[in-house]
Amino acid sequence: MGIACCKEDPIDFTQEVELQHFHLLRSVGKGAFGKVRVVQHKGTQAIYALKYINKAKCIKMRAVENIIQERRLLEEVECPFVCNLRYAFQDDENLFMILDLMLGGDLRFHLDRMGMLKESMVKFYTAEVACGLFYLHSKKIVHRDLKPDNVLLDEKGHAHLTDFNIAVHFREEKPLTAVAGSMAYMAPEVLNKKGYFATVDWWSLGVLAYEMAFGKRPFRAKTNDGLTQAILQDDLEFPGNVRDLVSQECIDALKEFLRRDVTKRLGCKDAGGKERLQADPWFKGYNWEAMEKMEGEPPFVPDAKRANFDATHELEELLLEDNPLKAKPRKKKKAGEEDTPYTAKEGEDPSVTRDMRIMEEKFIVYDFTKTRRAALPQQSLTMASISNLPGSVPGVSTLPQDSSMHRDVMEGREDAVDMTGVDTQASTQHHSRVAGSRIDTDHHPLPDVASVQARRASPS
Numbered sequence: 189m190g191i192a193c194c195k196e197d198p199i200d201f202t203q204e205v206e207l208q209h210f211h212l213l214r215s216v217g218k219g220a221f222g223k224v225r226v227v228q229h230k231g232t233q234a235i236y237a238l239k240y241i242n243k244a245k246c247i248k249m250r251a252v253e254n255i256i257q258e259r260r261l262l263e264e265v266e267c268p269f270v271c272n273l274r275y276a277f278q279d280d281e282n283l284f285m286i287l288d289l290m291l292g293g294d295l296r297f298h299l300d301r302m303g304m305l306k307e308s309m310v311k312f313y314t315a316e317v318a319c320g321l322f323y324l325h326s327k328k329i330v331h332r333d334l335k336p337d338n339v340l341l342d343e344k345g346h347a348h349l350t351d352f353n354i355a356v357h358f359r360e361e362k363p364l365t366a367v368a369g370s371m372a373y374m375a376p377e378v379l380n381k382k383g384y385f386a387t388v389d390w391w392s393l394g395v396l397a398y399e400m401a402f403g404k405r406p407f408r409a410k411t412n413d414g415l416t417q418a419i420l421q422d423d424l425e426f427p428g429n430v431r432d433l434v435s436q437e438c439i440d441a442l443k444e445f446l447r448r449d450v451t452k453r454l455g456c457k458d459a460g461g462k463e464r465l466q467a468d469p470w471f472k473g474y475n476w477e478a479m480e481k482m483e484g485e486p487p488f489v490p491d492a493k494r495a496n497f498d499a500t501h502e503l504e505e506l507l508l509e510d511n512p513l514k515a516k517p518r519k520k521k522k523a524g525e526e527d528t529p530y531t532a533k534e535g536e537d538p539s540v541t542r543d544m545r546i547m548e549e550k551f552i553v554y555d556f557t558k559t560r561r562a563a564l565p566q567q568s569l570t571m572a573s574i575s576n577l578p579g580s581v582p583g584v585s586t587l588p589q590d591s592s593m594h595r596d597v598m599e600g601r602e603d604a605v606d607m608t609g610v611d612t613q614a615s616t617q618h619h620s621r622v623a624g625s626r627i628d629t630d631h632h633p634l635p636d637v638a639s640v641q642a643r644r645a646s647p648s
């Protein structure tokens with residue numbers, strides 16, 4: 189009897205994907221919105237990263253549209269230089285996104301540890317991120333929040349873009365105007381509010397490359413106004429011993445990325461785009477054909493024997509989480525009820541009810557094995573990849589995942605969220621958030637949510 193009660197019910201994997209289809213493993217990260225855990229699909233044994241966001245917190249932080257937008261954009265993306273979306277679903281409490289798992293840690297983690305990176309690393313990550321940006325821009329998506337925190341390394345040391353929270357579609361005929369992003373990485377054309385396109389990502393890549401090379405950002409100030417002025421006006425300066433640190437070609441490339449004139453900025457379409465960037469003397473000797481296929485040799489392989497993330501996330505989850513994540517069945521729909529099972533609680537603020545319904549309707553289920561899209565090799569991670577991490581869950585079998593699952597490209601969507609306004613909220617990590625935002629509804633029709641959030645780096 190006792191034995192029978194401990195046995196899990198068999199799972200029907202032909203049914204819609206849900207949390208119960210996964211084993212929940214280690215906690216590896218925490219962002220302002222979500223928490224990230226390693227999970228293993230109980231059917232295929234494949235391992236992934238699960239990003240989950242509490243719905244009530246999401247509403248409180250006015251991030252509903254951002255999360256929906258992130259899920260929507262990721263559905264359109266399939267690129268080796270991106271943490272691709274594999275599944276999306278929700279339960280009554282949380283929104284879930286299952287992404288390719290990156291075990292090498294984010295660039296912020298490595299920068300914090302190493303202080304600054306070797307030029308070979310700076311060049312390699314800049315080149316791989318550039319490959320990711322060319323892909324996104326070809327799909328008319330601008331990331332807008334490129335920074336070390338949002339570049340993750342896989343276990344081999346390849347770079348992948350993540351956090352599409354404030355990414356949007358852009359159209360050549362109508363510039364974006366919202367002040368969105370992490371302030372220290374924002375391009376001058378975002379801050380001067382004259383309108384911008386994908387050029388902003390190339391500026392941010394310049395700031396990222398500079399920070400990797402010298403361990404500090406090119407434009408710094410003690411206040412947001414000071415930082416805005418520095419980005420808009422200050423001369424680009426380099427550390428006194430710059431030539432001891434990097435080559436002249438590196439300095440020149442950084443100058444080219446950090447040009448205020450977008451018609452001259454390295455990477456930008458009007459400055460020769462991909463062709464010009466790939467021909468830049470800094471990348472001399474790079475085999476771009478191989479780089480684009482992710483066949484370049486990473487100059488640094490993250491240590492697989494140690495956790496490449498802040499282990500306090502795991503401790504927090506164990507010690508402080510009063511509502512630990514677990515698979516819960518959804519509330520049953522009552523007879524005659526429509527597809528939206530959310531029923532307002534007594535005394536609930538109508539705006540909360542509305543946001544709950546929006547999430548229910550718009551954060552739709554995604555399953556990469558059922559939605560056929562462009563075939564691309566999936567990250568072939570196995571339990572072996574994580575089983576030797578300190579503190580890994582013992583006794584889980586090492587099975588290869590099924591990499592035969594592909595998907596076809598879905599139709600692009602043109603809806604996008606724009607944000608304006610900045611606040612002076614203090615940053616707890618490397619960024620603070622932008623409040624008092626607005627959705628550019630005349631440009632991109634969206635559900636009736638009047639506020640969204642973006643974030644920016646703290647000034648110094």
Ligand SMILES: Nc1ncnc2c1ncn2[C@@H]1O[C@H](COP(=O)(O)OP(=O)(O)OP(=O)(O)O)[C@@H](O)[C@H]1O
Pocket residue numbers: 216217218219220221222223224237239271287288289290291293294337338340350351353497
């Ligand atoms: N696919 C992944 N594989 C491994 N770790 C990941 C993955 N995605 C995110 N992480 C870890 O979790 C952290 C938080 O994730 P993410 O930045 O996506 O959350 P967020 O709430 O959107 O963050 P933000 O505060 O930037 O809005 C990352 O910095 C990274 O360390």
